[in-house]
Each structure stands twice: as structure tokens, then as C-alpha cells.
Amino acid sequence: MCGFIVAKNSFKYLAQGEKMNNAIITRFPPSPTGYLHLGGARTALFNWLYARHTHGRFVLRIEDTDVERSTQASVDAIFEALEWLGIDWDEGPYFQSKRIDIYKGYINKLIESGHAYYCTCSPERLEEMRSKAMASGGKPKYDGTCREKGLRPSGHAAVRFKAPLSGNTIVEDRIRGNIVFDNNELDDFIIARSDGMPTYNLAVVVDDITMNINMILRGDDHISNTPKQIQLYNAFGASVPVFGHVPMVLGHDRTRLSKRHGAMSVTAYRDMGYHPEAMINFLVRLGWSYGDQEFFTRQELVEKFNLEHIGKAAGVFNPEKLLALNAEHIRASSDETISVHLLPFLKQKGIHAEKGDYLNAVIGTLKQRSKTFIEMADGAEFYFQEKVTLDESAAVKFLTPAVLEPLRQIFQALESTDKFDQPTLEKIFTEILEKTGLKFGKIAQPIRVALTGKTVSPGIFEMMETLGKEQVIGRVKAAIDYIEKAS
């Protein structure tokens, strides 16, 4: 009985699925004119998360029709950034430059159906018209000279969209509600230049129609393009996708993010030792919220992301918060995961470490105190040196004759123990301290300097256990020799 009902329901669901009416299809359409910056990455992330959240599809499309500014290097940089962030796509990448014929076909459809017309107005005349309109306080829009002429195609004619002259075009925005545009404000915009190349709005709409995109999340700098695009959808008889315009990411001075705000490219943060999980957590929380929760894993983001909690106000990029979040993600990651990210930075420092128990133990002692992987690599350096590089002032301050005797006793005790784990080591130290009447505080820094060469490091005992007996007694001996030689 029960099984029957379930079967019936799943059948119903499948039937809808076959028509593809209920699968959300989102997209990310970057222009390859530079690296992927933080704002773009966030847009990509929102679309990716929404697709994953709804078990829909995510399409990648490269908008490279601007041949002057598009480069292969930028395309590669975008792929690299997306890969680092863990944003994968189900379809594409499509390249607009390879779809020109498709756009031309759709332009012809509009001409044939009477929704577009050829226009031979000269740029000079248009410019004159524009400045005249501006001077008299009017709107600089096309006056419709060629609208009803029924011009035939010719070598130098542009194509204009025959836009509705009255009424409203309403953008039903999932984030902002309805935005109403008076069709009077819009004009017969160009959809094909005189050389036959499609314009931005035409290409985007044709792509989104042919790729079955039904959900468009993009920056709110696109709001004013939207009514034009909706009119195109209507002219093509295509169903209009759901729009959601997300607020922009601003620099500290509340202006559009640019070079002078510091590092903006996503991969720059990778190179500065940031954790991709922290990056996506940060980017998503900039403009989206889930109550008071600040920390999210990728999995949680996929589960919890929704459109309801996307804010409307533009947000300022706050590098300090990203740093704090990075530290938190490092702390929350497994030693194995961290090792994958840390290895390149160790290599950069000339340290030839490899994955395994030793590296994991090293990371274990460092992850509470590292805000970035670079910091961690710096902090890990002493673990991989055969001989400690003594920091001059540290040595002078802490490796003094006063600690020579205690160090000798410690050396002997360490040499004669077989077990080298933290509890054993602590016990050894307690006994020596009791015997000598020394406070641990007096001997801790000298030991630290002996083991690492520096005054800042992980805890004494965890370091000792990680380094192992041989390394530890070697380093303590070296410190004793140093003091003897200096005095």
C-alpha cells in the first residue's frame, strides 16, 4: 500500500524531470579580459551553489566576442581560479566566438518576424541627434528614422530591434522584487553592427535561450540591460528565465573594486597561502547570510545556500575578515588536507618534504597558530633543517651560561630515555626541575631556542615528540656547545 504511493510519486517526479521543467540551469559567463576577480568569483559561486543546492545544472560560457581584449591567457586564468575554488561545471565551456553563425541566424529570425530592421543612419547623424537631445534636456535615444522604411540588407546597414513604444517591461527579480521600466525610456537598440557582428545583449539572450538557462544570478550592474533582454526573449517567443541581481563587491572606499584596492584576483589569494574553503566561505557570506552562522564548509554551503537570504546592499571587501576565516578553516581542516595545500609553499622555501606521518605531525603542532599556509611553512622550517639556524638575538638572550647546567641535565635525561612521547617528556622535565629548583619558565625559552633557533614556536613537548629523540638531543647538544664556546 505504502510502496504503491511512493512509486506513484516518483513516477510523477520523473515525468516532470523528462520535460526538464523543474531542473534549475544556471550559468557563469566571464569575459576573458583578465584574471577572475573576487566579484566574478562570487557570482560564479552563487550560480554554482544554487545549481548544486537544487540538483540542477551549471553551465560555463566564455564571452570572448571582444577579440581586442580577450586572451587565451585569461581563459586559462579563469579555469585555474575556478578549479582552485572547486567550482566545476556540467556543460561547456562554450565560446561565444565560435557561435557567431548561431547569433546571425537568430538576428535573421527577428528581421523575418518583423521584430528588427536594417538601419542606415550614419554615426555622425546619430551623434548629432544625441548631443542635440542632451542640450535640450531630452533623452538621447534613437528617433526611429529607419524603423518603418523596410530597408533591405546592405553592406553597411546595422540591425536594430523594434522595441515596443509604450507600456512597461517588468523585471521580476527574485532578490529585489519587481523593477518596472517604462518602455518609453528604452529605444530601438542595435542587435547587429554594420559589420554583421552581434551585440552583447543579443548574444547573451541567444546563448541563454539555446543553453536552456532558466535562472540568471548576476551582478546588479546588469539590471539596466535586463528589460532589453526580456524584450528579446519575448520577440523570440522564448520563456523568460528567473533573474536575481546580486549586489556588487566594493573596495574599502565603497567604490567598485579595482587594482588600487589591493589583490583582487582569486589566485592571488591562493598564492598568499589562503585555503580555498575559506575563500568560498568568505565570498558567499559577503552578501548572503544564514542567521548568525559565520563558518561554513563547502558541503554546508551547498545544503544551506538559498536566494531568500541574499542581501540587497553592496558589500565592502574586508581582507581582515578573510584572514580570520582562513585561520579558522586551517584549524578545522585535517592534517592530510592541509599537507596538500602546504607542500607547494614548503617547496618554495626549498624544503623537500613529502606527505606522510612526519608532515602530518608537524602540521598538527602548527595549525592552531597559522593564519595562512605561508605562515605555516615559515613556522615549519625548523622541523626540516639538519642544523638549527640560531637567531642571533635569541641566542644571546637565552643561551647563557646560567642555563648550561640545567641543559646538561636535560640532555642526559633525554639521552637515556627510550620513550619519547609527551607524557614521558613532561615527567622527565618535572623531575629535573624539582631537583634543580628551577621554574619551567626559566628553562622553556632556552630549550625553544635550542630546538628551533627562534623565540616563537609550538609547545616544547609537542615539538620534541614530533622531532624525535635523535633530533632533539642533537639540537640540545649543539646549544650546550654554543654556550661553552661563547663563554
Next chain:
RNA sequence: GGUCCCAUCGUCUAGUGGCCUAGGACGCUGGCCUCUCACGCCGGAAACACGGGUUCGAUCCCCGUUGGGACCA
């Protein structure tokens, strides 16, 4: 200039008419813990842009002002 969007601590934000003496996070700051540095814990300063309405009651709804932003030139 026109059109459109936006407005809670310095920053990211919670809040959808009474639960607000406005909550959390970063940052700042006082303290605790402590072998250094961190982590952690306890505490503090810090905001509803302004003016009108609507309502018994507005951070929350409406209008305007101001201020920011985007797009079109």
C-alpha cells in the same frame, strides 16, 4: 544629465510591527589561561542616515530628503 538600484556598529551581517535595553562575526580593547606565539574563555566601547506619515505601537510599511552605487551616454 536621464533611468534604475541601495541605506542597521569601522566592516560583513541578524532582524520581516510589539520577543530590541537592537543579536552574532571580524577588527579594536580590558582581563583570565599560559613554556613563547597562538588557540580558548570572560568582559567592554561601537549602529537602526534624516524628516514626515500609517499604526495603540515602528529598525521593520508608505512618501520625501540626503548620501552612496550602477547603467546609458
